[in-house]
Amino acid sequence: MLLTPYRETLALPGIKSLLAVATLARIPIAAGAVVLTLHVVTDLGRGYGAAGLVGAALTIGGSVGAPVIGRLIDRRGLRPALILTTVAEVIFWTVAQSLPYWPLLIFALFGGFLALPAFSVARQSIAALTPEAQRLPAFALDSITTEISFMAGPALGVLIATGPGPRVAMLTIAAGILASGLGLWLLNPPVRAEHEAPIAAGERVPRRSWLRPRFVAILAVTLAATLVLSGTDVTIVAVLRENGELSWSGVVMSLWAFYSLLGGFAYGTMHRRLPAVAILTPMAVLTMAVALGSAHWWLLAILLIPCGALCAPTITASADAVSRMTPASARGEAMGLHNSSLTVGVALGGPLAGLAADTLSPPWGFVTVGGIGTLIALAVLPAELLRRRRSADPTAASAPTPQPDHQPEPALPSPRPSADAESPLPTADALASGTAGPADIVPTAAGHP
Numbered sequence: 001m002l003l004t005p006y007r008e009t010l011a012l013p014g015i016k017s018l019l020a021v022a023t024l025a026r027i028p029i030a031a032g033a034v035v036l037t038l039h040v041v042t043d044l045g046r047g048y049g050a051a052g053l054v055g056a057a058l059t060i061g062g063s064v065g066a067p068v069i070g071r072l073i074d075r076r077g078l079r080p081a082l083i084l085t086t087v088a089e090v091i092f093w094t095v096a097q098s099l100p101y102w103p104l105l106i107f108a109l110f111g112g113f114l115a116l117p118a119f120s121v122a123r124q125s126i127a128a129l130t131p132e133a134q135r136l137p138a139f140a141l142d143s144i145t146t147e148i149s150f151m152a153g154p155a156l157g158v159l160i161a162t163g164p165g166p167r168v169a170m171l172t173i174a175a176g177i178l179a180s181g182l183g184l185w186l187l188n189p190p191v192r193a194e195h196e197a198p199i200a201a202g203e204r205v206p207r208r209s210w211l212r213p214r215f216v217a218i219l220a221v222t223l224a225a226t227l228v229l230s231g232t233d234v235t236i237v238a239v240l241r242e243n244g245e246l247s248w249s250g251v252v253m254s255l256w257a258f259y260s261l262l263g264g265f266a267y268g269t270m271h272r273r274l275p276a277v278a279i280l281t282p283m284a285v286l287t288m289a290v291a292l293g294s295a296h297w298w299l300l301a302i303l304l305i306p307c308g309a310l311c312a313p314t315i316t317a318s319a320d321a322v323s324r325m326t327p328a329s330a331r332g333e334a335m336g337l338h339n340s341s342l343t344v345g346v347a348l349g350g351p352l353a354g355l356a357a358d359t360l361s362p363p364w365g366f367v368t369v370g371g372i373g374t375l376i377a378l379a380v381l382p383a384e385l386l387r388r389r390r391s392a393d394p395t396a397a398s399a400p401t402p403q404p405d406h407q408p409e410p411a412l413p414s415p416r417p418s419a420d421a422e423s424p425l426p427t428a429d430a431l432a433s434g435t436a437g438p439a440d441i442v443p444t445a446a447g448h449p
Contacts, residue, residue: 005137005269014129014189015138021183022122023145028176029118030153032058035173036096036108038158039166044101052351054101054108059347061112063340069117070124070336074329077199078121078184078191086181088114093174097167116181119146119342120335125189127323127331128196139319140268143312147261151254196328203329210326210334214387217380218325219341221276222318224376226345228287229311231353231369232256232304238354238362239294248297255301256308264312276317277380283310284373291363307370315342 010016033055040051073081092111096104122142130138160169197203233253240249286307293299319338326334352372353365 025118025180026149031157057108058112061109065113067336070332073332097170137268222341223345227349228373230349235365238357259308260311263309267313281377287370291366294363
């Protein structure tokens with residue numbers, strides 16, 4: 001019974017091949033940051049601060065470029081975007097290994113801007129391939145496979161960079177990106193469902209129809225989640241190094257990733273979606289509590305269990321929410337914005353945790369990133385509670401509309417724009433006419449990028 005949602009999801013046409021290709025495509029992308037860092041430090045003889053600037057440039061470029069590439073997919077289709085980004089990334093990794101530091105720093109902006117959209121494309125295709133009732137386990141599988149990619153990618157990158165060298169590793173990433181782009185191009189997963197208007201129809205929706213405060217709140221929750229995750233990564237290493245237990249860092253971080261895998265798996269079997277902020281809040285609070293276990297590596301590993309188990313579910317919930325509140329013709333851009341929020345969170349978490357560890361003490365890294373995550377959750381939570389209270393108001397949802405005596409037929413409900421069809425909030429017209437039903441008040445929200 002526990003595996004039934006996954007069996008039903010994997011039985012859907014195209015899901016297995018999409019997850020397999022997306023998992024492999026993400027591995028060279030996941031290796032990029034650590035390989036670039038080792039190249040700047042080892043081959044160019046710069047410090048880790050200089051390496052961090054190159055990583056930041058790559059991140060900024062990717063954050064700006066992801067929604068732009070997503071919009072290109074919405075307008076022109078998947079294959080043209082894959083050709084553009086694959087060629088651009090292969091050129092970047094091939095040329096970057098031979099550049100001096102300052103040209104590399106500038107070039108990294110363009111390399112990030114035209115990055116292969118393997119993460120957002122996978123989520124966009126999942127939304128197209130699965131009915132809404134089965135998206136939760138599908139996005140849970142996506143989060144699980146993303147964890148696998150981020151476990152394998154950096155490890156392989158370090159293995160090659162410390163063996164043949166960082167330059168060879170960068171050329172290997174170029175080859176991996178080429179294979180990834182080609183694999184996605186050959187697979188050509190759909191980005192629109194069969195019942196949705198095809199790209200050729202040229203359907204356009206204004207951003208104001210879906211880029212609303214609640215969508216921005218989901219992006220904030222997503223950013224907070226990855227900020228906590230990346231900050232925890234850095235803090236684990238800092239704490240264990242201070243304790244003289246650095247050799248156990250690989251074990252602790254592997255266990256932490258394993259907790260996330262288990263949590264994502266369990267969440268995908270649930271029949272009820274939870275708002276992303278409802279999962280972020282305990283994850284952030286429990287991350288602060290991990291500071292209490294900084295004395296021993298095994299105590300740290302134990303205290304990481306609850307917050308680690310909530311990592312993948314938070315990303316799953318945010319991706320599911322984005323897919324349901326966005327019209328099909330803008331889903332690529334929306335998923336690009338979601339991917340940008342993931343990336344920005346990762347970029348901010350490490351430096352913030354490192355700053356706290358350096359200025360106070362390593363355990364304060366947990367408190368800092370967990371505290372920031374909690375503050376963001378508390379900022380979003382009142383709006384979510386107010387929305388749910390209004391949705392559950394029986395006087396608003398069930399009051400009948402008076403009918404004139406001379407008109408026996410019932411009044412027709414007011415039409416709603418397509419963007420509101422996926423919104424959990426009933427419209428004002430629906431509330432006024434008494435036509436809001438259970439589908440209008442379903443709670444919202446059900447990947448590490």
